[in-house]
Amino acid sequence: MNKPFVVPVKLDSICQPPSSMVLLVDRAFRALARLGVIVILVLLAALVFEIGGKAIPGIQKYGLDFITGNVWDVNQHKFGILPAIWGTLYSALIALLIGGFFGISMAIFLTQDFLPPRLAAVFRTIVELLAAIPSVVYGLWGIYVVIPAIRPLTDWLHHSFGWIPFFGTTLSGPGLLPAALVLAIMILPTIAAVSQDALSAVPLKTKQAAHGMGTTHWEAILQVIVPAASTGIFGALVLGLGRALGETMALAMLIGNSNQISLSLFSPANTLAALLALNFPEAGPNEIEVLMYAALILMLITLSVNIAGSLIMAYAKRGNKK
Amino acid sequence: MSVAKFSGSSASSLSAAPSLQRKIEGRSLRSFLLTCLTWVSAIVASIPLFSVLYMLITRGGARLNLEVFTELPPAGFETGGGFGNALLGTFVMVGIAALIAIPVGIMAAIFLAELGPVSKLANVARFAAKTLTGLPSILAGVFAYAMVVLTTGTYSAPAGGFALAVLMLPIVVLTAEEAMKMVPKIMKDAAYGMGSTDTQVIWKVVLPTAMPAILTGVMLAVARAAGETAPLLFTALFSNYWIFEDGHLALMSPTASLAVLIYNFSGMPFDNQLELAWAASLVLVLIVLIVNIVSRIFGKPRF
Numbered sequence: 163m164n165k166p167f168v169v170p171v172k173l174d175s176i177c178q179p180p181s182s183m184v185l186l187v188d189r190a191f192r193a194l195a196r197l198g199v200i201v202i203l204v205l206l207a208a209l210v211f212e213i214g215g216k217a218i219p220g221i222q223k224y225g226l227d228f229i230t231g232n233v234w235d236v237n238q239h240k241f242g243i244l245p246a247i248w249g250t251l252y253s254a255l256i257a258l259l260i261g262g263f264f265g266i267s268m269a270i271f272l273t274q275d276f277l278p279p280r281l282a283a284v285f286r287t288i289v290e291l292l293a294a295i296p297s298v299v300y301g302l303w304g305i306y307v308v309i310p311a312i313r314p315l316t317d318w319l320h321h322s323f324g325w326i327p328f329f330g331t332t333l334s335g336p337g338l339l340p341a342a343l344v345l346a347i348m349i350l351p352t353i354a355a356v357s358q359d360a361l362s363a364v365p366l367k368t369k370q371a372a373h374g375m376g377t378t379h380w381e382a383i384l385q386v387i388v389p390a391a392s393t394g395i396f397g398a399l400v401l402g403l404g405r406a407l408g409e410t411m412a413l414a415m416l417i418g419n420s421n422q423i424s425l426s427l428f429s430p431a432n433t434l435a436a437l438l439a440l441n442f443p444e445a446g447p448n449e450i451e452v453l454m455y456a457a458l459i460l461m462l463i464t465l466s467v468n469i470a471g472s473l474i475m476a477y478a479k480r481g482n483k484k
Numbered sequence: 485m486s487v488a489k490f491s492g493s494s495a496s497s498l499s500a501a502p503s504l505q506r507k508i509e510g511r512s513l514r515s516f517l518l519t520c521l522t523w524v525s526a527i528v529a530s531i532p533l534f535s536v537l538y539m540l541i542t543r544g545g546a547r548l549n550l551e552v553f554t555e556l557p558p559a560g561f562e563t564g565g566g567f568g569n570a571l572l573g574t575f576v577m578v579g580i581a582a583l584i585a586i587p588v589g590i591m592a593a594i595f596l597a598e599l600g601p602v603s604k605l606a607n608v609a610r611f612a613a614k615t616l617t618g619l620p621s622i623l624a625g626v627f628a629y630a631m632v633v634l635t636t637g638t639y640s641a642p643a644g645g646f647a648l649a650v651l652m653l654p655i656v657v658l659t660a661e662e663a664m665k666m667v668p669k670i671m672k673d674a675a676y677g678m679g680s681t682d683t684q685v686i687w688k689v690v691l692p693t694a695m696p697a698i699l700t701g702v703m704l705a706v707a708r709a710a711g712e713t714a715p716l717l718f719t720a721l722f723s724n725y726w727i728f729e730d731g732h733l734a735l736m737s738p739t740a741s742l743a744v745l746i747y748n749f750s751g752m753p754f755d756n757q758l759e760l761a762w763a764a765s766l767v768l769v770l771i772v773l774i775v776n777i778v779s780r781i782f783g784k785p786r787f
Contacts, residue, residue, distance in 0.1 A: 180681055188681040195599055198591030199609045202657065205650065206612045212630045213623065267525040276522065288530045294776050295536060296711025298743045299765045302750045303536050347532045378515035401618065408620025410714035411743075415750060435622045435714070442629070442718040457626040461619075468618030472611065 213457050220455035228455055234421050234437075241452040243459070245421040249431035250463070253338055253413065254406035256427070257345035261406070262399050264346070265353030269395075272354075273361040274383055293351035301415030304344040309333070309416070312340060316428050333428040336418035342427075344412045349402040356401055360394020360478060361387065393478035400471035408464045410435040434460040536769075544766030547759040552767075557724050557745060563756055567764050569726045570740040573641065574768075576727060577720060577741060578709050580645025581652050586702055589656030593698075596657070597664035598686055610661075616654040624650040625715035633719055641727065641739040644720030648712060652705040659701025663694040696782050703779035707772045713743035722748060742768045 180188075220228070224241060231242020268289060272282050316333040323329045333339065364387050372382040388395065418430020419440055434456055442453055551566050558565030592609065600606050628647035633639055667690050675685045691698075721738040722745065728734065742764050749761035 180679065184681060184684070188683040191683040191686070192595075192599055195591045195595040196605070198588050198593075199595045199605055201588050202592055202609050202612050202616070202653065205653065206616060208631070209619075209623070209627050209650070212627055216630050264525050264529040267522050268529055271522045271526045276519065285526060285530070288533055291773070291776075292529075292533050294707060294711075294772050295533070296713070296743060296768055296772060298711070298713040298746045298750075299536065299540070299769055302746060302761060302765055303532075303539055305750060307535060307539060350529060378511050380515040380518045381511065404618045408618070408622070410620065410622040411747060415747070435620055438622050438626065439714055439717055442626070443721065454626070454630070457623060461623055464618065464620050464623075465615060468615055471618070472614050 210461070213454060213461055216451070216454040217458040220451035221458075224452065224455070228452065229459070232421060232423065236446075236449055239448065241449075242421075243434065243437065243456050245423050246432045246434045246437045246456070247459070248423045249338070249417065250407055250433040250435070250460075253342045253345060253417065253431065253433060254403055256338070256342035257349055257406045258399060258403050259346075260343065261346035261349040261402060262353055265350045265398070265402065266357050266395060268350070268354040269357035269361055269398075270383060270388070273358055274379070274387070289351050289354050292347065293355075297348060297409060297411040298415075300344050300348060301412040304340055304412060304416045305336075308340045308343055309335060309337075312343070320428065327425040328427050330426040331424070331429040334430075336416050336430055337428045338417060338431045339427040341413050341417040341431075344416055345406050345409055348409060348412060349405050352405050353398045353402040356398035356475070357391070357395045360391040360398065363394065364390045393474060397471055397474035397478055400467060400474055404464055404468040404471055407467060408435055408460065410439050414439040434463075540762065540766040540769055543759070544762035544764075547763040548766060552760065552763055556726070557740070557749075557760070558756060559724070561754065565756070565760065567740075567742060567745050567760060567767075569723065570742045570745040570764065571767065573720070573723070573727055573740040574710060574742045576641050576735075577644040577648060577716070577739065578706060580642055581648035581709050582702075582706060584646065584649035585652035585656055585705065589653050589705075590660050590698065592657045593660035593664060594686055594690075596661045598690060599682060610658075613654040613657045616650070617658065619651070619654075620714075621651055621712050622714040622717075624648075625717060625719055628715065628719045636736065638736055639719065639721040639738040640736045641720055642735060644716045644739060644741065647715035647719045648709040651712060651715065652709050655705040655708065656701055659704065660694075660698045663697030663701060664690055666697060667693045699782045700779040703775050703782070707775040707779070710775070711743060711768060711772050713741075713747050716741050716744050717747075720744070 224231075228241055228243060229247070230244055231240065232244045233240045233242050235241075268285070271277070272285060272289075277285070313333055316329075316339065319329045320332050368390055369382060369387060372386040377385070413433050414436035417433060417436055419432050419436060420430040421432055422429065424431065438453055438457055438460070441449060445453055551564065552568070553566060553571060554568045555564065555566035556569055557567055592613075596606050596610060624647045627650060628643050632643035632646050636643070671689055671693065672685055675689045680688070720741060723738040723740045725740075727737075727739055729737075746761045746764050746768065749757040749764070752758065752761075
């Protein structure tokens with residue numbers, strides 16, 4: 163196709179082979195398109211090398227102590243991000259539990275004939291709009307709506323079940339639970355959308371076979387359809403986790419930014435992304451190197467989770483085709 | 485609804501006479517309860533959206549007037565004021581990001597969809613684009629800080645725009661590729677059959693046909709960029725002044741944006757600033773939602 167075959171030119175015909183100008187334009191255009199692709203690759207490589215390169219001084223100075231230390235004090239030149247790593251993982255896991263439950267229920271609800279198509283479209287739009295709201299607006303809403311709303315419940319839990327480590331402290335404003343709740347809302351659309359794709363990819367025949375054997379609606383869903391779509395749903399959860407680990411603003415506004423490791427859901431905590439958001443704008447050169455180190459670690463965590471998610475999705479897609 | 489009545493054994497023993505009503509099996513009951521649970525969880529999952537919208541309309545709407553679009557942000561105990569400079573800053577930076585990301589993204593998508601869809605380069609690039617979609621937005625900020633802020637020595641609108649472009653690019657690439665793949669193969673084959681070059685087929689057949697869907701992807705990317713805060717925090721920073729300086733654009737200086745204004749004002753102990761944060765949130769959400777809805781109208785599939 164690149165070299166159109168040459169038509170013998172008859173002078174009285176309007177047919178003509180492409181002029182050399184047309185061929186030149188074609189060649190230039192294709193080169194430009196290739197350049198566009200190369201820009202993407204260069205961008206990803208530059209991202210990794212730039213952040214990695216700027217982190218090297220920090221790595222040389224602080225080494226592994228940076229990851230295991232739990233004090234962040236600029237004046238004493240002590241930098242440790244263990245509490246931030248803990249907070250990142252802990253908040254993301256809680257968000258994944260809540261967001262995963264609601265996201266998968268929503269996906270089942272929308273794909274398994276519970277609703278007339280019009281009503282399903284309404285719920286689908288709601289989920290899409292949830293994804294469209296900027297995270298800083300969720301943060302604002304979290305401060306002034308979620309925290310006051312859950313405070314009575316958290317107080318009751320602390321007074322009644324304070325001996326369970328999860329409820330070991332009171333909620334004094336920002337804390338892990340409100341942050342994780344808002345995070346759950348933010349990852350719900352991702353999980354719902356990807357799981358919906360997985361569930362709709364299950365062949366109708368499989369479903370009909372299950373119903374034909376006399377299963378109830380839910381037996382068919384739980385024992386046939388969900389297992390058939392399980393790889394895709396798992397991929398959805400991993401992608402949701404990836405989003406939760408990297409989410410910044412809502413957490414910076416809600417989690418309380420305190421460097422402590424605690425099992426309690428109500429105590430303030432910190433995350434890597436929030437640490438970057440809060441300290442970067444006012445950092446001096448010394449702090450910039452360690453923040454770059456923290457950024458590198460955040461990048462390694464999120465990239466590996468996301469790559470795992472994409473690989474699982476690719477695997478699920480291949481399974482469907484067979 | 486009647487199913488629940490016959491759930492327990494006690495309920496059925498009350499009606500002593502042999503009833504004509506069919507005995508409900510435990511498994512049907514389980515199915516019914518699970519259906520209820522799904523309804524409840526779908527409704528619970530929808531509550532946050534309505535709560536957010538309610539708060540935005542009541543608290544943000546109360547403060548919204550013409551003044552907020554024209555005035556500068558107030559300091560400390562000042563009353564009044566607005567976020568005109570932040571709104572303008574958001575437009576400028578999203579504009580810069582779009583100027584970078586859209587041409588590059590569409591060119592890349594053309595390669596991925598038409599020129600070499602199964603080539604090794606395409607597979608690697610597709611994987612890179614997917615990886616970039618999952619990039620935490622704060623890292624785009626860190627990257628732009630290292631690339632632009634450290635090089636130029638100043639916080640600026642182009643630095644913010646560059647960070648936003650990094651986030652927009654993969655969305656544009658992946659949606660535009662999907663859009664171009666939807667163009668029926670017979671249309672392309674017909675054009676090739678007439679002796680068109682690749683470029684002619686792409687310009688005269690593929691792009692015009694796929695344009696609505698490409699625009700949808702572009703607008704989704706713009707909407708996402710408009711709402712991003714984290715990448716702007718330490719690339720564009722914030723400014724209490726207009727981006728104009730003595731009549732010309734002062735691009736290479738810290739630039740305000742709606743999202744950063746909301747973040748800065750959300751933690752302030754002053755009611756006036758807080759009201760402005762809600763009003764700015766309302767404006768930001770309106771912009772994002774309008775772009776979303778317009779993209780949906782554009783993007784109705786034609787085939």
